Amino acid sequence: MRSLAGDVIRHAYSQRDEGKLHKRLYNAICSSILDGSLRPAARMPPSRDLAQELELSRNTVLRVYEQLQAEGYISTRTNSGTFVTDSVLDNLDAGPEKRAPLAAETQYGSLSRRGLELLDHASASARQWGPFLPGVPDVVNFPHRILKKFYDRQTRQARPEHLTYDTAGGAAGLKSALADYLRSARGVRCSPDQILITEGIHQALDLVTRSLCNPGDSAWIEEPGYWGIKNILRMNAVNFCTQPVDEQGMIAGEPRSPAPRLIFVTPSHQYPLGSVMSLSRRKALLALARETRSWIVEDDYDSEFRFAGQPIPSLQGLEENSPVIYTGTFSKTLYPALRLGYVVLPLPLAAPLKTMHSELYRGGHLQMQGALADFISEGYYAAHIRKMRQLYARRRQALVTLILNQLGSGYLGQYNSNAGLHLILQLPDSADDVALAQRANGEGLLVRPLSRYYSGEDKTRGLLLGFAHIDEHLLEPSFNRLATLIKNMSADIIAPVRNNQTGRE
Numbered sequence: 001m002r003s004l005a006g007d008v009i010r011h012a013y014s015q016r017d018e019g020k021l022h023k024r025l026y027n028a029i030c031s032s033i034l035d036g037s038l039r040p041a042a043r044m045p046p047s048r049d050l051a052q053e054l055e056l057s058r059n060t061v062l063r064v065y066e067q068l069q070a071e072g073y074i075s076t077r078t079n080s081g082t083f084v085t086d087s088v089l090d091n092l093d094a095g096p097e098k099r100a101p102l103a104a105e106t107q108y109g110s111l112s113r114r115g116l117e118l119l120d121h122a123s124a125s126a127r128q129w130g131p132f133l134p135g136v137p138d139v140v141n142f143p144h145r146i147l148k149k150f151y152d153r154q155t156r157q158a159r160p161e162h163l164t165y166d167t168a169g170g171a172a173g174l175k176s177a178l179a180d181y182l183r184s185a186r187g188v189r190c191s192p193d194q195i196l197i198t199e200g201i202h203q204a205l206d207l208v209t210r211s212l213c214n215p216g217d218s219a220w221i222e223e224p225g226y227w228g229i230k231n232i233l234r235m236n237a238v239n240f241c242t243q244p245v246d247e248q249g250m251i252a253g254e255p256r257s258p259a260p261r262l263i264f265v266t267p268s269h270q271y272p273l274g275s276v277m278s279l280s281r282r283k284a285l286l287a288l289a290r291e292t293r294s295w296i297v298e299d300d301y302d303s304e305f306r307f308a309g310q311p312i313p314s315l316q317g318l319e320e321n322s323p324v325i326y327t328g329t330f331s332k333t334l335y336p337a338l339r340l341g342y343v344v345l346p347l348p349l350a351a352p353l354k355t356m357h358s359e360l361y362r363g364g365h366l367q368m369q370g371a372l373a374d375f376i377s378e379g380y381y382a383a384h385i386r387k388m389r390q391l392y393a394r395r396r397q398a399l400v401t402l403i404l405n406q407l408g409s410g411y412l413g414q415y416n417s418n419a420g421l422h423l424i425l426q427l428p429d430s431a432d433d434v435a436l437a438q439r440a441n442g443e444g445l446l447v448r449p450l451s452r453y454y455s456g457e458d459k460t461r462g463l464l465l466g467f468a469h470i471d472e473h474l475l476e477p478s479f480n481r482l483a484t485l486i487k488n489m490s491a492d493i494i495a496p497v498r499n500n501q502t503g504r505e
């Protein structure tokens with residue numbers, strides 16, 4: 001019987017004439033899943049039908065189905081048939097080596113080498129909401145009515161300059177409100193004309209890389225670190241050199257020749273391990289950057305959410321005229337789809353990067369920026385952060401208690417500071433955190449494997465657990481499912497952790 005999925009596979013199969021038949025069929029199905037022509041949960045054609053349609057032996061089709069099943073692309077449901085795995089995109093996040101780079105290359109033959117490399121490392125998940133997804137704030141409790149009130153006011157007073165292209169790097173009102181906020185809440189030394197409004201930190205990192213690096217330059221990044229920066233560096237043909245992280249933050253290496261043009265760090269809350277950069281490391285890094293004439297790029301992505309002790313002030317503010325480009329975002333304090341963040345530039349960079357920002361991105365959303373400026377100036381921003389901080393502190397504590405009670409202190413990550421929107425569930429070195437995450441993702445628990453945040457071979461195993469967005473009454477049942485999965489894992493995936501060895505909570 002003909003089916004939609006069968007048509008898709010037949011078409012992809014007919015486009016290839018390379019290699020053995022089973023390889024050709026495997027590549028055809030893989031690429032159809034990867035490019036979305038075969039959607040998650042789509043029913044696969046029965047092997048007999050597909051064999052008939054493609055004039056292949058049924059054994060060839062069965063062999064390919066078996067291979068795809070073993071790799072997590074498809075799964076069989078008893079008495080129902082074979083389906084593209086629901087969580088196939090998440091599984092791919094967890095194990096990019098399971099992608100078919102050769103298939104992608106043939107298919108996207110006309111893309112640039114950099115574009116192909118980016119595709120090969122693409123890692124944003126199709127699922128951006130669900131239990132334990134790291135980095136997501138509670139978007140449900142957002143005071144939409146208040147922000148809407150300010151937005152309506154902006155639209156009532158609409159002026160032509162708010163409805164045309166922005167060449168000033170963002171609305172003046174928002175830059176001014178942010179300068180006040182950043183000075184008092186984050187200890188950032190700045191004036192409004194040093195600030196550019198961007199579509200999140202991600203765009204700020206791209207702007208900074210494009211404007212300050214030449215192809216072939218080198219940059220330092222933390223190991224483990226934020227995956228997004230690696231893709232930006234790849235796209236800009238900048239070589240990256242990883243620097244390890246411990247409980248005091250990044251351990252800066254010897255600035256070999258060539259010195260890094262940019263040094264990317266998350267000093268207030270190392271991503272993803274969670275340590276806080278010590279004062280001596282901060283001072284040493286500033287001195288190193290001055291000596292090598294490098295720029296430090298400070299990523300202050302979620303430091304508003306510190307649940308105990310004093311807030312950690314920014315690295316940028318530690319010294320007058322520091323060689324630091326500071327970046328921040330509303331993605332964690334408000335919500336990611338707002339796509340608003342900011343960069344605070346050292347004075348010599350402010351004017352040229354403002355022009356580059358305008359040339360590259362053509363700013364907009366000025367009415368929303370105006371509304372946000374009022375939201376901040378009238379105290380609602382600080383109040384929302386205060387309220388969320390209390391809520392997240394409760395949720396974090398509830399998660400820590402669940403981990404301690406159900407698994408033991410050995411499972412609490414080594415450097416988890418009392419901050420941020422996620423914590424690390426530590427696993428033994430022998431554990432396959434990618435396989436564990438795949439199984440959890442398959443059950444709708446959107447944990448991420450820690451080892452995927454490393455570039456080198458030396459990896460710590462664990463799971464990133466986002467907790468800020470999970471309602472308390474859903475946290476326990478979700479965690480119970482995860483704990484059961486961990487306890488039931490076969491010995492090859494996880495060996496027992498010795499408690500009280502690594503936990504610091």
Ligand SMILES: Cc1ncc(COP(=O)(O)O)c(C=O)c1O
Pocket residue numbers: 135199200201202203226228266271299301328329330331336340341
């Ligand atoms: C460490 C880190 N930096 C930057 C970002 C990107 O933030 P934005 O949404 O502002 O682009 C993220 C997103 O999760 C992050 O985890």
